Amino acid sequence: MRRNFFLLLPVLLLLAMVAIPQPSQAQDRRCFEATGYCIEGAIRQYWERNGGLTVFGYPITELATETVEGWTGPVQWFERDRLEDHGTQGVMAGRLGVRVLELQGTNWWDFPRADESQSRADGCAYYSETGHSLCEPFKSYWERNGGLERFGYPISEPHERTIDGWTGTVQYFERRRMEHHTDLAGTDYEVLLGLLGRDVIEAGGRCQPVIEELQSAYERTEFAGEMGCSGAVYRDLTAAIQNLENGLMIWVQYSENEGDQKIYAIWSYGQYKSATDTWKAGDRETPDFEAPPDKFLPRRGSGASGKTTPKSAKGLGMRLSATNAPKPPRSRCSSRAGSSGSRAAI
Numbered sequence: 303m304r305r306n307f308f309l310l311l312p313v314l315l316l317l318a319m320v321a322i323p324q325p326s327q328a329q330d331r332r333c334f335e336a337t338g339y340c341i342e343g344a345i346r347q348y349w350e351r352n353g354g355l356t357v358f359g360y361p362i363t364e365l366a367t368e369t370v371e372g373w374t375g376p377v378q379w380f381e382r383d384r385l386e387d388h389g390t391q392g393v394m395a396g397r398l399g400v401r402v403l404e405l406q407g408t409n410w411w412d413f414p415r416a417d418e419s420q421s422r423a424d425g426c427a428y429y430s431e432t433g434h435s436l437c438e439p440f441k442s443y444w445e446r447n448g449g450l451e452r453f454g455y456p457i458s459e460p461h462e463r464t465i466d467g468w469t470g471t472v473q474y475f476e477r478r479r480m481e482h483h484t485d486l487a488g489t490d491y492e493v494l495l496g497l498l499g500r501d502v503i504e505a506g507g508r509c510q511p512v513i514e515e516l517q518s519a520y521e522r523t524e525f526a527g528e529m530g531c532s533g534a535v536y537r538d539l540t541a542a543i544q545n546l547e548n549g550l551m552i553w554v555q556y557s558e559n560e561g562d563q564k565i566y567a568i569w570s571y572g573q574y575k576s577a578t579d580t581w582k583a584g585d586r587e588t589p590d591f592e593a594p595p596d597k598f599l600p601r602r603g604s605g606a607s608g609k610t611t612p613k614s615a616k617g618l619g620m621r622l623s624a625t626n627a628p629k630p631p632r633s634r635c636s637s638r639a640g641s642s643g644s645r646a647a648i
Contacts, residue, residue, distance in 0.1 A: 334360050341365075345378050345385050348393035353447065356490075358383045362499060370396065379499045383478070395452060398498040399474045403457075405505040410457040410474065429455045440473050440480045443493040453478045465496065472496070544600055551600060553579060 332350075333340040339361035341349055349358055359381025368377040376387040377396075384396030403410050413434075421428040421435035428435050434456040436444060444453055454476025463472045471482040479496035486492045540555040549568050556562040563579035581602045588599035 336360050337362055339364060341378065344387050344393050345376070348385060349380075352452070357447065357495065358385070359497065359499065362503065379503060381497050381500050382495045383499050384502070395477045397454065397476050398502055399454065399457060399476050399478050402479070402498050402501050402505065403474065405502065413458045416459055431455050432457050434459055436473075439482060439493055443480060444475075453480075546600065 330346065331340045331342040332346055337360045341361050342365070345365065352358075361378055361380050363379040365376055365378045367374060370377060370384075370386060373386070373388075375389070378385050384398055386394045386396060388394055400410065415433035416426075416428060416435035418428045418430070421437070424435075424437060426435040426437035427441060432455045436456050437460065440460065447453075456473060456475050458474040460471050460473045460482070462469065465472070465481070468481075468483075470484065473480050479498055481494045481496055483492055483494055486494075542553045544551045544553075550566075552566045552568065554564050554566065556564070561578055564576055565579050566576045585602075587601055593599045
């Protein structure tokens with residue numbers, strides 16, 4: 303009997319291990335009814351370990367791959383911040399203080415600088431890197447809550463500003479904006495962090511990857527700087543797409559001036575060519591040849607650009623359907639950086 307017991311023991315242990323619930327990806331997720339978004343993995347750990355809701359606010363996007371200042375990787379936006387998962391380097395906060403000022407058309411280098419000797423005499427810190435001081439009550443908050451790593455250097459002096467109906471003293475940092483709420487003096491909420499994640503997204507400053515079909519060619523196109531996130535205040539561009547058998551044709555209007563309308567032919571394998579749109583009212587709507595069965599000719603400037611002809615065996619081919627109406631291409635930034643509209647046909 304004793305021998306049978308020892309033979310049975312490994313079987314019982316194996317069954318017990320199988321019965322133990324294993325952690326799942328769903329158990330790693332933490333979702334918020336307030337916004338309908340979830341956090342998980344390294345970003346959830348960083349969020350919970352470094353102040354949670356008070357410091358970062360609720361998530362306001364899904365985790366997604368985005369391009370930020372030349373780096374591409376997993377990014378998630380929160381009401382007060384943007385968190386970037388840099389893998390072995392850890393999770394980092396976005397430079398949203400700088401970004402929101404850029405989107406407002408403000409160059410922070412133009413802010414008045416602090417006097418170093420006077421700042422130190424007043425018990426403030428002074429940072430020669432940006433020429434600004436850090437005084438109470440922001441100084442204590444900065445030191446208690448992550449300092450340089452979390453907030454970056456100050457890029458302004460404290461000054462009065464009106465934000466969403468509230469008027470008070472604020473100071474901008476590379477990554478954040480601190481607000482001094484005197485009505486909450488003596489509480490843990492006397493210094494609050496601005497809703498910069500929300501503000502940057504609403505101002506059109508969120509960078510996103512281009513649609514999959516364009517990723518291989520996008521960075522090489524002449525309009526990438528206009529349609530992408532460049533660090534300048536964006537202007538609207540009108541654009542339209544025709545999907546063809548072997549790629550895309552994109553029409554972009556840079557201005558109303560003659561010659562400022564261009565057509566980009568982008569093959570599915572990434573090569574692209576560009577041409578000035580020469581089509582004008584009264585010209586043929588389609589090229590002067592027949593389309594193959596079940597295919598349709600490109601229209602207006604796309605048809606006149608010479609990229610699709612019967613002799614062009616390696617060309618982009620025909621339009622995929624009669625109802626293949628052009629649509630604005632999705633850019634790496636929000637709708638302000640994308641098209642403000644599209645023509646009925648190109």
